Amino acid sequence: MITPERIMSWAIPGFFVLIGVELLVATWRGRHVYDSNDAINSLGLGMISQIVGVFTKLFAIGIYGWCAAHLALWRLPVDSVWVWISGLLLYDLLYYWLHRLGHEVNVLWAAHVVHHQSERYNLTTALRQTGSGFLLGWLFYLPMALLGYPVEVFAVVALIDLLYQFWVHTEVIDRLGWFDRVFCSPSNHRAHHAVNDRYLDRNYGGILIIWDRLFGSFVEENDDDPPIYGTRAPLQSWNPLWANVEVYWAMLKDSWHARNWVDKLRVWIKPPGWRPADVAARFPKVAFDMTHARYNPPISAALKLYCLAAFGVLLLIGVHFLDVAPKLELTQATLYALYLVYSLCAIGFLLESRGVGLWLEWLRTTGTAVFIWMTGHWFGVAQLDPRIAVAMIALFGLSAVAVLGLSGYGRRIAGTARPAMK
Template identity: 70%
Template sequence: MITPERIMAWAIPGFFVLIAIEFAVARWRGRGATYRGNDAINSLGLGMLSQIVGIFTKVFGIGVYAWCARHLAPWQLPADSAWVWISGLLLYDLLYYVFHRASHRVAVFWAAHVVHHQSERYNLTTALRQTGTGFLLTWVFYLPMALLGWPVQVFAVIALIDLLYQFWVHTEQVGKLGWFDRVFCSPSNHRAHHAVNERYLDRNYGGILIVWDRLFGTFIEEDDTDPPVYGTRSPLQSWNPLWANAEVYWALAKDAAHAERWRDKLQVWLRPPGWRPADVAARFPKPAFDIAHAAFDPPLSRMLRAYCLLQFALLLLMGMHFLGLAPKLAWPMALAYALWLVFGLYVLGALLEGRRSALWLEAVRVLAAAVVPLASGRWFGVAHLDERIGVAMLVVFGFSALALPWLGGRGWLHAPPPSSSQGALPG
């Protein structure tokens, strides 16, 4: 039986191979700006955060679906039938279109989905930039499949297939594909979807098939005379992965609190993104969107960028270890490991923003990673850690700790530009 776990076991290495190929092709073509290290780290870190959150929130998706399919569906479709899989994929893709369109047209859904659109670059790491809060409401859109009897194991694999298909369309290295663009979601079609240009807003929602957009009037072709500009119309201006997930919720909550009428307090969440009650907009105006605004890129030295890249690679390895180990851990230990990883992502984000206070947090992080495993012989649920691994962690993270005073004391850190304060957590 094909399982999501087996699919992902093959897919994850493939992601990084394809990212490396795309990076090399972009450089060879003289398109070095396709990638920026800080942006790629932020996107991959948000993907990692999404997977970590998913360990604890599966009940909101698969769990609810399984219960509805078992107790509310009038029949169960056979999981070994080819037509069940094919028709299920078509229905799922249609429901994905509905979900995706709602995620751009209803503010509370946009609050979760916005994470995927925050990057001001468009490359394969953007595909892995996923929300950590989608579990709250996304499952609602797929209940029709449960009520119509598609088995949960079929649904889980189909959902993953639909998601994995969308990985390759997040690239600027593939041009228009003729007839393929008219039927399927393609790189050209999806570039238009990610653009903030006026002509491209709220278009091309299809996951695998773009025919849904053609049927429902939301299709637009990428125009070579109007190249897509990526990001959101309220730029994130931060590398903080926690704030990336919280920023729109916080903005909506503030507008709801400031609104005088109870009706407006509700409409803030249900109207399209950007809608604000007249009284709130008058008292708390926001600057108009400027498509030519400078991309968020705090100045950092090459040494500090290299340090952050190395630490992120190590954190990514720990994240993969966590994902493999988590199902076997008691939930308090799994939660502790998850919080450790999230703390690491937060600290690296702060370092990439050039925040000097992050040096102290990073020192705590790397010293703990250097000393605790060798001293205790344990590492988050691994009761008997191989001594060689403990020594390796001592060496790698010990040298990292020694490098921090040098990085901070030689002027390698620079204060972030004033605009970055927009990405700081309130308070």
């Protein structure tokens, strides 16, 4: 039996192989499509999305399953080929409308914006997913439940639709002729991610671009107007938590400041960028400048290398979390999740050249080494193999020393940078 978990276990290694291939092809062609800080941020947001999913996947599946069991007009057979094919087509159509309204309704945009914040366009952008989409996204797929599509069909076709969209997030594949007219393709999806006037809020299809042609939202990529990526309210941060809440926070502030009670509600359902007139007058925002420089705070080569290495280790820890979290008690799984999110935030602050990031990372690495040394435990592992424990203590201990050296704060922490006595 094909399960979503098995499909994902096959897909994850492939993601990173294809990212490596894309990087090699782009380098060979002399194109710069990756920034390490942006890639770390995108992959980190993907990790947070997966972490949240561990705790919420039963939310959408549970609601869907209940509706399919109690409200369905009929029961469709799970072993029928046409049920699977029609289920995939219907899911893709429903995804189109979720995606389209995700660009047209502010509260839905607040979740979807995470996927659009990157000012680069590459395969790591595909993995840049929201942590809050579970809140309302399930509503759009209830028609499948009411029509009697089994939970197994829904779960698998949802994953297929999502996995298909990975490969279209690239600049190294050009137009594909007839394929572009039928399917979502790299060319079509580049236009979708662009903030140029020509492309804004177009090409919502997941697998098929036919939906856009049917409902009037299709636009073709134009060589005379190359796509510029990002959002019209640039994130300007590598903090993954802020990436997930920035639009919610902006809506809350506008709703709070609005004098008219109707406007307080309209903030949430109007298109992105809409603001009550009185709020816009009292709290103006800077107009979007298409020519603004990409967000790229300078950091030393050594600190950049440290962030890449630390994030690589964190990816491995994240894979372990996804493996053991379903078997852990809720409290322990939550603590493990908080450790990962804290770690991602610390690395984000380092990439922003913020001093607090140096302290957070030093506390993280030192605390991890001390914890393992004192307990010999790790999340989901009752007792670490002594050799593994020693290796982890050495890794995080050396990381803590490296942070002190890289930061230039080592002497101050050690108390050797005191002012000269008079």
